[in-house]
Amino acid sequence: MKPKAIFYHAGCPVCRSAESAVVGGLDRSRFDVEIVHLGSEKTRVAEAEKLGVKSVPALVLEGGVFHINFGASLADLK
Amino acid sequence: MKPKAIFYHAGCPVCRSAESAVVGGLDRSRFDVEIVHLGSEKTRVAEAEKLGVKSVPALVLEGGVFHINFGASLADLK
Numbered sequence A, B: 001m002k003p004k005a006i007f008y009h010a011g012c013p014v015c016r017s018a019e020s021a022v023v024g025g026l027d028r029s030r031f032d033v034e035i036v037h038l039g040s041e042k043t044r045v046a047e048a049e050k051l052g053v054k055s056v057p058a059l060v061l062e063g064g065v066f067h068i069n070f071g072a073s074l075a076d077l078k
Helices: A013-025 A042-051 B013-025 B042-051
Strands: A004-009 A032-037 A055-061 A064-073 B004-009 B032-037 B055-061 B064-073
Touching (some): A004 A042, A013 B055, A013 B064, A042 A055, A055 B013, A064 B013, B004 B013, B013 B032
Parallel strands (some): A004 A032
Antiparallel strands (some): A004 A055, A055 A064, A064 B064, B004 B055
């Protein structure tokens, strides 16, 4: 089974740009990539928070949380 | 020729973690990845600044600048 890469976003322009370039640039043969829109899937905000996500867009990969630029804070998505 | 992905960093722990996970996760068959240590290559700070890099670690990819978490501001590397 491939390790998971989860990209949390909120549909913002900063999020879309990061999704296209950074997530789009990942080697899909090595990762199982999941894209989560926290605006539409509000029930997953708590999950993201537990993982250490403070703002979106953020990529959770290999146990690390990588905030990519700044679109919106997680607190504003609750 | 493959498009270029440039990762600017300063050797900090935040930088190393982003390099390992995010840069390490890029599909090398699609990008020509260059890693630039701005602490050792101070002459390239101006180049990074011109591209829009404000802090390290940052990944310049597909014309966009993606600041990944925060290690150090570019101003502190001059």
